Amino acid sequence: MKLKRFENTKKNSLWGLLGKIVILLFPFAVRTILIQKLGIEYLGLNSLFSSVLNILSLTELGIGSAIIFSMYKPLAENDVDKICALMNLYKKTYRYIGLVILVVGLALLPFIPNMISGKIPSDINVYVLFLIYLLNSVVSYWLFAYKNSLLQVHQRVDVTSKIGIVLNSLMYIIQIVVLLVFKNYYVYVIVLPIFSMLTNIVTARFIDKMYPQYKCRGNISKEELKKMKKRVVGLMLTKLAAASRNAFDSIVISTFLGLEIVAIYNNYFYISSAIGAVLTIVINAMAAGIGNSIATEKVEKNINDLRIINFLYISISGFCFTCLLTLYQPFMRIWVGEKLMFPTQLMFLFAVYFLVERVLNIIGQYFDAAGLWWQGKYKGLIEALTNLIFNFILGYFFGVSGVIITTIITILFIGFPLTAFYTYKYAFKSKAKNFIIEEFLYVFIFCIIGLISYWACSFISAGVDVKGNIIEIISKLILNIGVTSILYLIIFSKFKIFKESIKWTLKHFKKEKLYKKLCK
Numbered sequence: 001m002k003l004k005r006f007e008n009t010k011k012n013s014l015w016g017l018l019g020k021i022v023i024l025l026f027p028f029a030v031r032t033i034l035i036q037k038l039g040i041e042y043l044g045l046n047s048l049f050s051s052v053l054n055i056l057s058l059t060e061l062g063i064g065s066a067i068i069f070s071m072y073k074p075l076a077e078n079d080v081d082k083i084c085a086l087m088n089l090y091k092k093t094y095r096y097i098g099l100v101i102l103v104v105g106l107a108l109l110p111f112i113p114n115m116i117s118g119k120i121p122s123d124i125n126v127y128v129l130f131l132i133y134l135l136n137s138v139v140s141y142w143l144f145a146y147k148n149s150l151l152q153v154h155q156r157v158d159v160t161s162k163i164g165i166v167l168n169s170l171m172y173i174i175q176i177v178v179l180l181v182f183k184n185y186y187v188y189v190i191v192l193p194i195f196s197m198l199t200n201i202v203t204a205r206f207i208d209k210m211y212p213q214y215k216c217r218g219n220i221s222k223e224e225l226k227k228m229k230k231r232v233v234g235l236m237l238t239k240l241a242a243a244s245r246n247a248f249d250s251i252v253i254s255t256f257l258g259l260e261i262v263a264i265y266n267n268y269f270y271i272s273s274a275i276g277a278v279l280t281i282v283i284n285a286m287a288a289g290i291g292n293s294i295a296t297e298k299v300e301k302n303i304n305d306l307r308i309i310n311f312l313y314i315s316i317s318g319f320c321f322t323c324l325l326t327l328y329q330p331f332m333r334i335w336v337g338e339k340l341m342f343p344t345q346l347m348f349l350f351a352v353y354f355l356v357e358r359v360l361n362i363i364g365q366y367f368d369a370a371g372l373w374w375q376g377k378y379k380g381l382i383e384a385l386t387n388l389i390f391n392f393i394l395g396y397f398f399g400v401s402g403v404i405i406t407t408i409i410t411i412l413f414i415g416f417p418l419t420a421f422y423t424y425k426y427a428f429k430s431k432a433k434n435f436i437i438e439e440f441l442y443v444f445i446f447c448i449i450g451l452i453s454y455w456a457c458s459f460i461s462a463g464v465d466v467k468g469n470i471i472e473i474i475s476k477l478i479l480n481i482g483v484t485s486i487l488y489l490i491i492f493s494k495f496k497i498f499k500e501s502i503k504w505t506l507k508h509f510k511k512e513k514l515y516k517k518l519c520k
Contacts, residue, residue, distance in 0.1 A: 022165050024274045026172035031270065032335065033179045034188075035263075040340060041121050042185055044259025047266040048115060049133040051250035052108070056101050057137065063093050064149065066231040069371045070224070071153040083150075085218035089225075090146035098141030105134040115251060118258035121185075129189060136193040143197055144204035150211050159210070163203050171195040234373030241383035241415050242360075248388050249403050252395045264340050265400055268347070271328070272354040275320050279313070280361060299428050302366075307435070308504045310362040311497045314439070317358035318446035319484055324351040325450045326457040326480045327473055333462075334469045342400065349404040355446060356408050359416050359439050367423045376422035383414045412443075438497075445491055453483040 034043050067090045074082035112126050120126060151159050171191055178188045220228070249269075254262045328347045332340075342350075367376065387410045394402025417436055424432035457476040463469035492498045 018161065018165055020278050022168050022172075024277065026169065026176075028270075028274075030172055030175055030179070031267070033176060035336065035340075037179050037183050038185060039121065040263045041119070041259045042124075043266070044254065044261075044263035045121075045124065045126070045129065047250050047262050048254045048259065049130055051247040052112075052115070052130075053101075053105070053133055053137045054247040055251075056104055056108075063097065063232055064090070066228055066235055066371075066373070067093075068149050068152050069231065069368075070228060071149065075153055080213050081218055082220070083153075084215055085220045087146060087149065087214060088216040088218060089220060089228075090149055091216050094141045094146050098138045101141065102134065102138045105130075105137070115254055116259060117255055118260070120259070124185065129186070132186070132189045132193065136196050139193055140196050140200065143200040145200055146216075147204050147207045150207055150214055154211075156210075159206055160203060163199065163206065167195060167199050167202065230374045231371060232373075234375070234377035237377040238367075238373045238380040240380040241387065241410070242364075242380075245357075245387065245407055245411075248384075248391050249407065252391045252403055253400060256395055257399060261400065264336075264342060267332070267336060267340070268328070268342060268350045271331070272324060272350055275324070276354060276357065279317060279320070279358065299430075303428050303430070305504075306362065306366055307438075307497060308501050310435075310439070311442070311501050312505065313362050314358060314442045314446075315488070315492070315501075317355060318442070318449065318488070319481075321351055321355040321446055322450040322453045322480055322484045323477065324354055325454045326476045330462065330469055330473045330476065334466060334473075346400060346404070349401060349408070351450070352447070353404055353408055355443060356411050359443060360411060360419060363416070363420050363423055363435075363439075366427065367419050370423065370427035372422050372426050375426050376418065379415070379418040379422065382418075383410050386410050386414060449484055449487045449491075452487060453480045456480075456483050 031043060034046075067086050070086055071083055073079075074086070109127055109130060112130050113120075116126070148160065151157055175188050175191050178184065178191065250262055250266065253265055325348070328351060329341065329344065332347075387406055390406040390410075391403050394406050396402075398405075416439065417432075420432040420436050420439070424430050424435065457479050460472060460475050460479065463472040
């Protein structure tokens, strides 16, 4: 079966975007109300416990992706029995994972206060609160989560997005009402596991109706299981780095600097990750398509697609980066006020962190789609250990700045080059040197463009009230778009990849007349 990759990507991107709007705007409102009604420390607790459970979820890293990867080939061959056997394995494994997370989480319970520097809200029992967050994490594995694999491999994650739009909206509305009316953090948190269960159950019902031919039955061969175990171990080590970044950062900051600084850090991170989440909608939407392309297309076509998609993606990311540089502080001033803002140099680091993290996205998608987790097994481990060690060292001496600098360095000089190296070596049988140099050049150019745009926008005076801040943001946005666009066209119009990307885009969006004119 050859998937309609581009059509499915557009569909998934549209619904993914709508879903992201819901899960970005509503939490933004919730965070704002939480700060105003209860205090910044409560938001810090939320960030800390989420980070701890993200690390516990490392137990899962490898299982889901490895099984989904194993489904690509039987789907292409219409091998229903093989897919059913893989689903059965997925179901059993997820039950064990949920149990492991529960046991490890309970073992960590006595040490939770040691992760918090400074005061804890007097009306909060951190043990009870952590147990609620732990329950939310565990039920997500025990209730039909394995069935989502069918939507991913069929490139129908738009179904998940539609369900999420409805149920997430309802959940956030209930949380907002709870905060405004009851001002009770426990009631606010208990809503999470309730809706996790509801979402899994509703999604499972839809999947059963869409794909009735797939049931959890049968077993995969011992040889296939052996191969999968290899993939899982490799993927766990590979994914360590991505899972550890913000999780380790928040825990280190909480340990050294306290809940308030964690909350401020995560406010800045929330804005950049929200933009990043919107950008990665397209990547997630095309994930199955990339896997299908690697399985069915020639190496030369995959390399060409990678370079073009990567250039288009880093171009969009670069524009977002310059917007962050010029608009971060004015926006934070309106949202949380001067007292809950970091200084300008820290804002610069957050913006660079955003840009640097984007360089991993496209090449990482190809790395995953090619199933190179075993070949690149030590890459994630090296990055995660480096990140953790230097987080504690630089975090202790330089605070938040040290933590962010550590993450930027490990991504740029360990994570990205190694991911590109393994992808080119094993998936494309060629060298990644030119691709790596190109990506570093793109990052450097956008940093220069961003600094010029920031300098130009600095002549617009800061607002003294909400109205003035809004005028400042609009003015800087318009000027930033103009400066960035002009500099982008002046610089990149000289690049061969620029014209190739325009032709590729026109062709895939079926603008035939423009495409043929450009090809002349």
